[in-house]
Amino acid sequence: MAAAAGTPAKSTYDVIVVGGGHNGLTCAAYLAKAGRKVLVLERRHVVGGAAVSEELHPGFTFSVCSYIVSLFRPQIIRELELARHGLEIIPLESTFTPFPDGRSLARWADPERTRREIAAFSPKDADVYPEFGLTMSRLAHFAKHIIDRPPPDPTSFAPSDLLQLGAIGSLLRGTDRDLRFLNTKLMTMSAADFLDLWFESEHLKTPMSASGIIGTFLGVRSPGTAYVLLHHYMGEIDGAYRAWGFAKGGTGAVSEALASSAIAHGAEVVTEAPVQALRLTDGRTTGVVLENGTEIGAKVVVSSLDPHRTFFGLVGERNLDPAFVSQLRKFKLRGSSGKVNLAVDRVPEFTARPGDGMHIRGDISISPDFEYMERAYDDAKYGAFSRRPYMNIVIPTLTDPSVAPPGKHIVSIFVQYAPYHITEGPERWPEQRDAFGDAVLDTLEAYCPGLKSSILFKQVLTPWDLEKDFGLTEGNIFHGELSLEQLLFLRPTAGWSRYRTPIDRLWACGSGTHPGGGVMGAPGELAAKTLLRSGDA
Amino acid sequence: MSIATPFHPRTSVLCTSLFWKEWAGHHAVRSYDTHHEPEYFAIRHAAALIDVSPLFKYDVSGPDAAAFLSRVMVRDIRKLKIGRVTYLCWCDDHGKVLDDGTVSRFAEQDFRVTSAEPALAWLSRQAGRFRVTIEDVSERIATLSLQGPRSRDILRDATDADLDALKFFGVTAATLRGIDVRLSRTGYTGDLGYEIWIHRDHALPVWDALMEVGEAHRITPVGLDAMDVSRIEAGFILNGVDYFSAHRCVVESRKSTPYEIGLGWTVNLEREPFVGQEALRLEKARGSRWAKVGLVIDWDEHEALFAKVGLPPQVPSAAWRTAVPVYDTGGRQVGQATSGAWSPTLKQNLALATVEAAYAAPGTALRMEVTVEFQRHRVTAVVTETPFFNPERKRA
Numbered sequence: 001m002a003a004a005a006g007t008p009a010k011s012t013y014d015v016i017v018v019g020g021g022h023n024g025l026t027c028a029a030y031l032a033k034a035g036r037k038v039l040v041l042e043r044r045h046v047v048g049g050a051a052v053s054e055e056l057h058p059g060f061t062f063s064v065c066s067y068i069v070s071l072f073r074p075q076i077i078r079e080l081e082l083a084r085h086g087l088e089i090i091p092l093e094s095t096f097t098p099f100p101d102g103r104s105l106a107r108w109a110d111p112e113r114t115r116r117e118i119a120a121f122s123p124k125d126a127d128v129y130p131e132f133g134l135t136m137s138r139l140a141h142f143a144k145h146i147i148d149r150p151p152p153d154p155t156s157f158a159p160s161d162l163l164q165l166g167a168i169g170s171l172l173r174g175t176d177r178d179l180r181f182l183n184t185k186l187m188t189m190s191a192a193d194f195l196d197l198w199f200e201s202e203h204l205k206t207p208m209s210a211s212g213i214i215g216t217f218l219g220v221r222s223p224g225t226a227y228v229l230l231h232h233y234m235g236e237i238d239g240a241y242r243a244w245g246f247a248k249g250g251t252g253a254v255s256e257a258l259a260s261s262a263i264a265h266g267a268e269v270v271t272e273a274p275v276q277a278l279r280l281t282d283g284r285t286t287g288v289v290l291e292n293g294t295e296i297g298a299k300v301v302v303s304s305l306d307p308h309r310t311f312f313g314l315v316g317e318r319n320l321d322p323a324f325v326s327q328l329r330k331f332k333l334r335g336s337s338g339k340v341n342l343a344v345d346r347v348p349e350f351t352a353r354p355g356d357g358m359h360i361r362g363d364i365s366i367s368p369d370f371e372y373m374e375r376a377y378d379d380a381k382y383g384a385f386s387r388r389p390y391m392n393i394v395i396p397t398l399t400d401p402s403v404a405p406p407g408k409h410i411v412s413i414f415v416q417y418a419p420y421h422i423t424e425g426p427e428r429w430p431e432q433r434d435a436f437g438d439a440v441l442d443t444l445e446a447y448c449p450g451l452k453s454s455i456l457f458k459q460v461l462t463p464w465d466l467e468k469d470f471g472l473t474e475g476n477i478f479h480g481e482l483s484l485e486q487l488l489f490l491r492p493t494a495g496w497s498r499y500r501t502p503i504d505r506l507w508a509c510g511s512g513t514h515p516g517g518g519v520m521g522a523p524g525e526l527a528a529k530t531l532l533r534s535g536d537a
Numbered sequence: 538m539s540i541a542t543p544f545h546p547r548t549s550v551l552c553t554s555l556f557w558k559e560w561a562g563h564h565a566v567r568s569y570d571t572h573h574e575p576e577y578f579a580i581r582h583a584a585a586l587i588d589v590s591p592l593f594k595y596d597v598s599g600p601d602a603a604a605f606l607s608r609v610m611v612r613d614i615r616k617l618k619i620g621r622v623t624y625l626c627w628c629d630d631h632g633k634v635l636d637d638g639t640v641s642r643f644a645e646q647d648f649r650v651t652s653a654e655p656a657l658a659w660l661s662r663q664a665g666r667f668r669v670t671i672e673d674v675s676e677r678i679a680t681l682s683l684q685g686p687r688s689r690d691i692l693r694d695a696t697d698a699d700l701d702a703l704k705f706f707g708v709t710a711a712t713l714r715g716i717d718v719r720l721s722r723t724g725y726t727g728d729l730g731y732e733i734w735i736h737r738d739h740a741l742p743v744w745d746a747l748m749e750v751g752e753a754h755r756i757t758p759v760g761l762d763a764m765d766v767s768r769i770e771a772g773f774i775l776n777g778v779d780y781f782s783a784h785r786c787v788v789e790s791r792k793s794t795p796y797e798i799g800l801g802w803t804v805n806l807e808r809e810p811f812v813g814q815e816a817l818r819l820e821k822a823r824g825s826r827w828a829k830v831g832l833v834i835d836w837d838e839h840e841a842l843f844a845k846v847g848l849p850p851q852v853p854s855a856a857w858r859t860a861v862p863v864y865d866t867g868g869r870q871v872g873q874a875t876s877g878a879w880s881p882t883l884k885q886n887l888a889l890a891t892v893e894a895a896y897a898a899p900g901t902a903l904r905m906e907v908t909v910e911f912q913r914h915r916v917t918a919v920v921t922e923t924p925f926f927n928p929e930r931k932r933a
């Protein structure tokens with residue numbers, strides 16, 4: 001069963017979900033499963049939003065945006081029977097970091113192997129590494145409670161209590177003091193500083209710190225980035241065990257399985273159906289108006305678009321309370337990442353560790369040292385893309401050969417920093433696209449000689465493209481930064497974090513709501529469950 | 538002491554984990570790497586090359602071969618078409634299962650039986666006046682199982698077989714780089730897959746050719762641990778784990794009939810006499826005492842038990858096969874879970890269990906014993922139809 005293009009079959013529904021990204025589809029599937037008549041309206045010709053697979057070059061199916069499925073909630077796989085609808089996720093086995101001096105570090109699922117690798121840089125760090133992992137897992141265990149529930153009630157947590165990060169703090173109250181202190185540090189420190197507390201080798205710390213900056217306009221030394229490190233450990237204790245992985249057929253397979261499950265439960269999914277505006281009658285949501293003028297009625301509309309698009313786009317500023325508008329204006333989107341997708345005719349070979357072995361089947365981090373990372377950030381601070389960027393690379397074809405012709409490969413390069421607000425103005429990005437792509441490939445060529453000559457096809461995505469093609473305001477990959485002041489009961493704004501919005505019968509379920517971005521499905525799931533309990537639909 | 542299979546010169550070099558087990562008197566790789574998970578995913582996403590040579594194999598031929606096999610097997614083998622394989626079991630005179638395996642029909646009078654346990658003596662004993670020869674080819678025929686979504690592409694590149702014509706449970710002769718092999722579209726993983734039957738003298742060139750051609754399809758040598766997870770997902774039972782051959786049981790209560798281990802569907806009762814027929818007829822009429830079922834263990838309860846002691850939920854990293862008690866909701870023991878695994882694909886904790894027949898209906902909620910921090914608990918486990926995981930590609 002597939003989504004249909006064009007016009008919906010009926011003129012009214014119980015619920016209309018705006019946006020067929022993975023969160024919109026998750027929400028729709030849960031609502032349909034509960035018996036609601038649901039319509040999903042997607043602007044593009046494919047479902048998935050940023051979790052999409054597209055055959056950009058004959059025979060090559062790219063995970064155009066999101067390339068690793070991190071933290072996708074296992075209960076969604078169970079409850080919506082996604083395996084039956086074709087979803088299979090292959091875990092990532094390693095993180096590989098080649099260094100410019102020819103050395104390299106791979107961290108594996110196998111602890112002994114990791115230990116030997118780290119010991120080559122620092123025997124002490126090799127000992128500490130499992131301790132660190134255990135502690136982080138303990139902290140992540142609490143964080144997991146947070147992502148599987150709607151955010152805590154803000155009235156019982158003054159915003160000044162942020163250091164306790166709401167419910168994590170309250171859960172931690174039952175645990176030992178050391179862990180509580182550590183948690184506070186995690187919430188306030190930078191990724192680099194936090195890692196400095198544990199390790200001595202920068203070869204180890206730098207790639208670890210990098211996971212703290214993905215999708216933010218912050219550097220590894222910016223306060224608050226330590227918290228994001230936790231996400232990495234959450235995947236490992238998920239009951240899914242190493243939930244980080246490749247979806248077979250590309251990340252779009254997540255969305256396709258969700259759409260198939262939604263449709264099997266009776267939902268209608270329509271593509272090429274951009275929504276122009278919310279239909280409001282006496283301040284209350286009564287449906288939507290498509291760009292082609294068609295009006296469709298619904299008791300409730302759930303928007304999976306980012307907060308800017310939902311409120312400034314669909315609702316319109318004149319229908320919003322000025323106080324809410326000014327809060328919303330403070331919500332930081334400021335995209336900072338880009339992507340380069342390659343089709344290549346052979347496996348890229350890293351001089352630092354040749355061969356096509358297991359070490360390049362996981363993610364590959366170009367993050368030589370803290371200074372490099374900070375310089376990359378400096379470029380961005382002053383309104384330019386990084387000349388020597390941080391990169392997170394995967395070659396999914398080494399594990400999932402279904403996405404390319406036999407013997408050919410896909411190289412997916414996530415790049416930071418590529419600030420949306422370049423000095424010349426974001427609308428000038430198209431002129432810089434090639435230069436940006438070249439900076440990425442030139443940097444990588446130094447680690448992988450011959451890469452450039454193996455390219456069969458290339459796609460360069462700037463934040464401008466992410467906004468224009470994927471509807472991500474300012475190209476922010478998470479519908480708003482995952483920084484502390486934009487999480488939990490503050491996401492997207494104080495008072496409106498539980499999927500309701502200030503507009504009657506308009507709900508939100510995208511990454512701009514708790515617990516945030518990434519291919520998690522949690523916002524969609526929690527929004528649906530909260531909505532079903534509310535009596536609105 | 539165990540002996541090597543014909544592929545040992547290759548597998549022993551690749552098995553860097555030194556993680557071996559004994560299988561039917563042979564050295565068998567459990568996992569090539571310390572972690573079997575990438576191997577599991579090779580089965581489900583690319584292609585897995587598994588040495589299954591320790592299987593017992595018997596070639597049965599002669600004018601009465603079909604009649605003979607019909608007499609000893611629970612299925613009417615005379616109906617098996619040339620080029621087809623069938624899965625079945627065989628019983629003693631009391632209708633108690635001795636083993637399960639396959640029968641392939643290569644030609645009008647040529648068959649091959651595979652089994653988990655030696656069967657030569659038993660087969661020969663039944664031969665009586667049937668005009669058949671039974672030859673134990675277990676040592677002579679090396680076997681590779683090539684499983685996974687890319688297995689067909691690899692064989693298409695490596696052999697001259699008409700793979701589109703080779704349907705699920707079909708078997709055909711083929712040549713692979715000039716070597717005569719047989720291909721059957723069978724396996725123990727519940728995925729698209731084939732088994733390749735080779736004279737042992739040609740074992741290594743076949744292995745090498747498959748690895749070479751398979752490279753572009755990300756072929757991976759895979760050990761038994763990964764296959765064990767996939768067979769649980771597929772709901773396949775294992776002799777010696779999920780039931781016990783009547784030959785080996787000291788007490789009657791350990792023995793099972795086909796109906797009790799989920800193989801009732803392989804029994805063709807109404808035909809000329811076959812071994813165990815009377816007993817099976819009676820059992821069919823009377824109803825069985827036991828049933829084999831799939832169980833899905835309630836994840837929320839499982840997680841809550843761990844949360845109570847402050848731990849994140851844990852699941853065994855490999856498939857398990859030490860039986861644990863299963864209870865009804867009132868607390869009476871109604872059977873045992875005999876093996877299980879965490880399914881990385883379904884994100885579900887699965888088990889196969891033997892339960893009293895009254896509890897076998899899908900949807901029935903039972904309680905299964907789990908141990909958390911050295912304490913025994915019970916969690917809900919719901920009877921679920923198998924296969925738990927059944928991808929379309931398996932038959933496509």
Ligand SMILES: Cc1cc2nc3c(=O)[nH]c(=O)nc-3n(C[C@H](O)[C@H](O)[C@H](O)COP(=O)(O)OP(=O)(O)OC[C@H]3O[C@@H](n4cnc5c(N)ncnc54)[C@H](O)[C@@H]3O)c2cc1C
Nearest residue numbers: 019021022023043049050066067068275471511517518519
């Ligand atoms: C380059 C990039 C790399 C990333 N890498 C990763 C990664 O590796 N791992 C990870 O976990 N996350 C990653 N992310 C983040 C992750 O992809 C997103 O957080 C997530 O997919 C967002 O899902 P969503 O459903 O909330 O929103 P979206 O996917 O943005 O869905 C919103 C949908 O609404 C549609 N839409 C917009 N306007 C309208 C309209 N007016 N009418 C109808 N439909 C409309 C859009 O087309 C889109 O389909 C990445 C994101 C990007 C951009």
